[in-house]
Amino acid sequence: MKANSKEQYKRFIMLLGTILIIAVQTAMFACLWYNYYANRELTGMRKYFRYFYYYRRGHWTVIILYAVVLVLFMKVLGGFRVGYLRNLDVLYSQILSVCAANAVEYLQLALIAKKWKFLQFSTPILVLAVLQIIVGVIWIVAMRGIYARLYPPHEMLLIYGDISPKALIRKLQSRGDKYRVKETVHLKEGVDKILGMITGYESIIIGDIPSHERNLFLKYCFEKNIRCYSVPKISDIMIISASEIDLFDTPLLLSRNQGMTFGQSFCKRAMDIVIALAGCILASPVMLLIAVAIKLYDGGPVLYSQERITKDGRPFQIYKFRSMIVESEKRGARLASAHDDRITPVGRVIRRLHVDELPQLFNVLAGDMSFVGPRPEREEITREYEQSIPQFRFRLKMKAGLTGYAQVYGQYNTVPYDKLKLDLTYIENYSLWLDIKLILLTVKILFQKEKSEGVADSQKTALKTENRTHI
Numbered sequence: 001m002k003a004n005s006k007e008q009y010k011r012f013i014m015l016l017g018t019i020l021i022i023a024v025q026t027a028m029f030a031c032l033w034y035n036y037y038a039n040r041e042l043t044g045m046r047k048y049f050r051y052f053y054y055y056r057r058g059h060w061t062v063i064i065l066y067a068v069v070l071v072l073f074m075k076v077l078g079g080f081r082v083g084y085l086r087n088l089d090v091l092y093s094q095i096l097s098v099c100a101a102n103a104v105e106y107l108q109l110a111l112i113a114k115k116w117k118f119l120q121f122s123t124p125i126l127v128l129a130v131l132q133i134i135v136g137v138i139w140i141v142a143m144r145g146i147y148a149r150l151y152p153p154h155e156m157l158l159i160y161g162d163i164s165p166k167a168l169i170r171k172l173q174s175r176g177d178k179y180r181v182k183e184t185v186h187l188k189e190g191v192d193k194i195l196g197m198i199t200g201y202e203s204i205i206i207g208d209i210p211s212h213e214r215n216l217f218l219k220y221c222f223e224k225n226i227r228c229y230s231v232p233k234i235s236d237i238m239i240i241s242a243s244e245i246d247l248f249d250t251p252l253l254l255s256r257n258q259g260m261t262f263g264q265s266f267c268k269r270a271m272d273i274v275i276a277l278a279g280c281i282l283a284s285p286v287m288l289l290i291a292v293a294i295k296l297y298d299g300g301p302v303l304y305s306q307e308r309i310t311k312d313g314r315p316f317q318i319y320k321f322r323s324m325i326v327e328s329e330k331r332g333a334r335l336a337s338a339h340d341d342r343i344t345p346v347g348r349v350i351r352r353l354h355v356d357e358l359p360q361l362f363n364v365l366a367g368d369m370s371f372v373g374p375r376p377e378r379e380e381i382t383r384e385y386e387q388s389i390p391q392f393r394f395r396l397k398m399k400a401g402l403t404g405y406a407q408v409y410g411q412y413n414t415v416p417y418d419k420l421k422l423d424l425t426y427i428e429n430y431s432l433w434l435d436i437k438l439i440l441l442t443v444k445i446l447f448q449k450e451k452s453e454g455v456a457d458s459q460k461t462a463l464k465t466e467n468r469t470h471i
Contacts (some may be wrong), residue, residue: 002342005219010150010185012153012224013084013146013150014143014146014150015083016081016144017139017143017146020139021080021136021139022067022070022071022074022461023100023136023158024135024139025070025132025135025235026063026066026067026070027137028128028131028132028135029063029066029102029128030063031062032124032125032128033062034059035122037109037124041089052156053061054370062108064103064328066105069100069101069104069105070097070098070101073097073100073101073440074093074094074097076437076440076441077092077093077096077097077441077444078090078093079093079094079096079097079136079393080442081093082140082143082144082147082152083143083147083148083178084178085175086175087140087144088394090445091136091140092444093444094136094137094140095133095136095442096130096134096443098132098133098136099129102125102126102128102129102132102204105125105299106122106125109125116211124163128299128418132204148177151178153176153177153178153180154178154179154180154202154203154227155177155180155182155197155201155202155203156172156179156180156181156182156201156203156204156229157181157182157183157184157185157197157200157201157204157205158181158183158184158185158204158205158207159184159185159187159194159205159206159209159217160184160185160186160187160207160208160209161186161187161207161208161209161210161213163207163208164267165184165207167415168205168207168231169181169184171260172205179205181205182201183197185197187209187210187213191213191216194217194236195216195217195220196221198217198221198226199226200223200330201226202226202227203226203227203228203229204217204221204226204227204228204229205228205229205230205231206218206228206229206230206231208231208233211233211235214230218230232421234394234420234421234424236392237421237424237425237428238255238257238424238428239253239255240429241255241425241426241428241429242254242255243255243256257425259397259398260398260430264430264431264432265441266326267368267432268370268432268435269370271371271432272364272365272370272371273364273365274372275337275364275371275439276361276362276364276365277365279358279361280361280362280365281353283358283361286355286358287321287358287359288340289356290302290321290346290350290356290358291321292344294321294322294344294346297344297345297346298325298344299325299326300322300326301322301326302307302321302322303319303320303321303322303359304319304320304321304322304323304324305317305318305320306318306320306378307320307343307378307379308376308378308379308400309376309377309378309379309382309396309400310368310399310400311396311397311399311400312378312395313393313396313400315379316363316368316369316376317360317368318360318363318368318376318379319362319363319367320356320357320359320360321350321355321357321359321396322347322355322359323343323344323346323347324340324342324343324344324347325342325344344385353446353447354445357402360402361402363402364402367403368399368400369399369400369401370398370399370400370401370402371401371402371403371435371439372401372402372403372404372426372434372435372438372439373397373398373399373400373401373402373426374395374396374400374401374404374406374423374426374427375400375401375404375406375407375419376400376401377395385416389416389417389420391420392420394420394423394424394427395420395423395427397427398426398427399429403438403439403442404423404426404438405418405422405423405424405426405438406423406426407445408438408441408442408445410422411423423445426438
């Protein structure tokens, strides 16, 4: 079997698995619909109207709509990405997707119903959600086994330059089910020798090396049909988001570099106000409980304010629930470390659940922050990062955010250079749909402990000590 045909066969098997889980989940809802909801007078109209409202096309519409909503949430949250994501991440995505789809259906039924009691109305769909989650767990385990047989770990050659590859290797080793770095080679060994080594592998990974040599390896892998992973540079992210110009027989790429349009800014601000207002109302009981817990623990202030910078370097006061002891920064500014003794017991809980940042909803309402955007840094920490990464201020092309691309796909202790690239990916590819997607994914990362892990105890910032040369 040719390599391309074999790859298509693997993808077809995984597609069948995806269709299967959607079919089973939808069939479970259809059984509930036909055996419980469809036999009741949802409209409160006369009995002789029932058959008009429940003609079979109506049944099909409700069931198909449910399947569409379920697929949408699964797609956005990663519920189908078995093998690509960790099993636990896929399970989180499945749970959130099922709950969201059932919540949409519940809202639909609630708008139609008139006379049902609340518990009688909601209990069946809650039971359905539990059963669907159980089915989802079984599907994840089965599909993970199939994926492991279809896609064994890639044995890779890693090419690196002056930047140490240790951090990248550690990240790849954390996903040993997908990647195995079998051999590493320094660029100083010479291009010809490395090209000869590449032919012995089905996949390679190119670290942060000069663009000239990297392009040679990329073109060679393209010619030989070798899978090639590469660490992007800042300029790569800008080029990826460029528009294609097809006016001539010479292709052009246009990077406008002008930020959001007026329409995008208006829609983003309108969405910020709506979400922040709703968030303040819905989260008010939780915020009250947190405030009482902080006050009872040590009698200190409930809120903690700190100067941060937002778009174009403008300073503002950010508000958080105090998670550290009073006067925690009397020895100077520093990020929270993995075993920081300044964090109080109450603080550890609220930081773990990410609810210490709820007061920033008021920053969003005030216009200092957006709901989605680059995480705001302190001016002094930004200046320190700029000493080794002059482009770090590129993040300030957009208003700071409560959540964002770097917060979802990175971690609290992500190194500044990687954080910059993640934020630039968001800035260069901004859309209202991307904001909605990141908001949905934010719910998912609330359950991931590694997202809130601090920097090493020996660090004051997320900047690593190794020397970097960014081209």
